[in-house]
Amino acid sequence: MxxxxxxxxxxxxxxxxxxxxxxxxxxxxxxxxxxxxxxxxxxxxxxxxxxxxxxxxxxxxxxxxxxxxxxxxxxxxxxxxxxxxxxxxxxxxxxxxxxxxxxxxxxxxxxxxxxFYARLLADLPQPDPACRRMGPGGLEPLHRFYAEHYPATVFSAWMLDLPFVAIVEDGRPVAAGGAIVRAGHRAMIGNFLVDPARRGEGLAGRVLAGLLTALQAEGVATALLATNDLNPAACRVYERAGFALIERRVQLDLRAARYSAPC
Known part of the structure; x- marks a missing residue:
């Protein structure tokens, strides 16, 4: 390389x-x-x-x-x-x-x-007060949440500053999501996850509304996101929340290369 x-x-x-x-x-x-x-x-x-x-x-x-x-x-x-x-x-x-x-x-x-989707941050729905911004104290609970339910995702401590929000019940996140890239007045959002036992309750939409409000309060004017065809439920959530499709691409995920042991 x-x-x-x-x-x-x-x-x-x-x-x-x-x-x-x-x-x-x-x-x-x-x-x-x-x-x-x-x-x-x-x-x-x-x-x-x-x-x-x-x-x-x-x-x-x-x-x-x-x-x-x-x-x-x-x-x-x-x-x-x-x-x-x-x-x-x-x-x-x-x-x-x-x-x-x-x-x-x-x-x-x-x-x-x-x-790829985009949405201007205007005419936002009222955020759910149960959806809160996560600070440094939420790092370990979020690590455990993603490790348990979505180990393939990329979650890093610096994402908490972009910001990152979650609905927490009994000290454990049940739904979360945040910004993963941010520059100027634009932010890419992602890492949305709902506890599998709680799907179908509208938690994803509540987290999305809370995140968009948090971003708007920090001066972000446009939210962008990427999702996959294999996740039609997420596509429906984003489209209901006012996101418009702006481009399609193909995602190829490659495993780490395997090497033969030297003779």
Whole structure:
């Protein structure tokens, strides 16, 4: 993965090239603005592979790397992604998925349709007072909540500052969600989870309303989110809450590569 460079190491011209590629796309522009903010703060988890007419944005979470091509990228650039041996989440156009899928082999754990939604934060529903913002004291209960019911998700302590909200009963979260990327007046939200024993009670909508209100209070004007075709219930919740579909992509989830022991 040597062709990828940390965002902090890009020249002004290179940053301008990426900025031009993401202009007009609210989700990718948010990814890029957040990457620039993180680089300015010394973070090196965001990276970019530059192509003549495109780029691939990368971000490393705890135990997972996510890559998003933008513009036109070569086959060599796409194939370089699966040279990364870590678990991967790839957000691809249908054409890119067709080009890359045969090379994934048995690392391909899941393929799903990816939906990007957007909503202006105006005319919000009244938030539920039981939905509260989580502070540092909520970190361990949230870790246990996600580990028990959704271990594949990416939840990190820094997300509590973006913000993150939950409905807590008897000291345990029963529903939660928060912002996962934020820059300027836009935020990407996600990590929505409801205790399986409590599904069907409207908890997801209550958490969503509480989160949007918290974001609006902090100056966020547009909320963005990504969800999957395999989760139609979530799509219905978001659409009822006023989110509009703005793009579809293909998500390929790859397992960590397996290596043979040396002879």
């Amino acid at each position: 040597t062709a990828f460079r940390p965002v902090a190491g890009l020249s002004r011209e290179q940053r301008a090239r990426v900025g031009a590629l993401v202009a007009g796309h609210p989700v990718f522009a948010l990814y890029w603005d957040a990457a620039l903010d993180a680089a300015a703060a010394g973070d090196r988890s965001r990276s970019v592979l530059l192509e003549p007419d495109g780029a691939i944005l990368g971000i490393d979470f705890d135990g997972l790397s996510i890559y998003t091509p933008i513009g036109s990228v070569s086959d060599a650039a796409l194939l370089s992604l699966i040279a990364d041996p870590r678990p991967l989440e790839l957000h691809l156009t249908p054409g890119e998925a067709d080009r890359l899928r045969p090379a994934c082999g048995d690392r391909l754990a899941l393929e799903d349709g990816l939906r």
